[in-house]
Amino acid sequence: METTLNPWIELANGENNQSFILREEQSIIRKFNTKVSSQYKIHSSIFPAPFMGNVHTAPVVVLGLNPGYDEKEEERGYYRKYENWWMQQIQHKLPCPQWPLFCLEKEYExxxxxxxxxxxxxxxxxxREKVAANLAKIQFFPYHSKKFKTL
Structure with a gap:
């Protein structure tokens, strides 16, 4: 079996049509979601956020636990609106090159x-520009939930 350095490419290429969870993790996430309350459920219909910014060159990297989930953001269409940005990001293509840490781009913010x-x-x-150019963030767990709970 061929090993890839970036497991997220499968999602970016649309090879995984069931959800935005890596194929190898789908059964674990499904099982987890059946056992937890809604505040801990992992949202498989939202694109994951494993990292943001230029993780290869940023001199400062922040480690976060996991990307949150906000019903208001979903109601406003935020997750769908920026899905393409995340798809580019997971391939290490900067969706907003002038703002590598694109969460600081005005419209996104x-x-x-x-x-x-x-x-x-x-x-x-x-x-703002210096922070966006020199900081990257990596999520310990890349999937969205209101609150984190260990699998």
Whole structure:
């Protein structure tokens, strides 16, 4: 069996039509979702967010637990609107090259202000553009849920 350095390419190529969960993890996630309350359920219909920014060159990398899930963001169409950006990101193609950490891009941040708020002190210190160019974030667990719970 051929090993790939980037398991997310399968999702980007549309080879996995059942959900946005890696094929190897689907049965584990399905089983997990049957045992937990809605706050811990993993949303398989939302594109995963394993990393953002240029993880190959960013001098600063932030490790997060997992990307959250917000009903209001889903109601506004945020997850679908930026699905293509995430599809590009997981292939290490920057969807917004002038903003490698694209969660700081103005329109994106209006839809999802979480990271802009979290990085506000750093942005105040060095500027939004410098943070977006020099910081990347990696999620320990790439799938969306309201709250994290160990599998």
């Amino acid at each position: 209006e839809q999802s202000p979480y990271w802009g708020q979290k990085l506000k002190p750093l942005i105040a210190l060095v500027g």
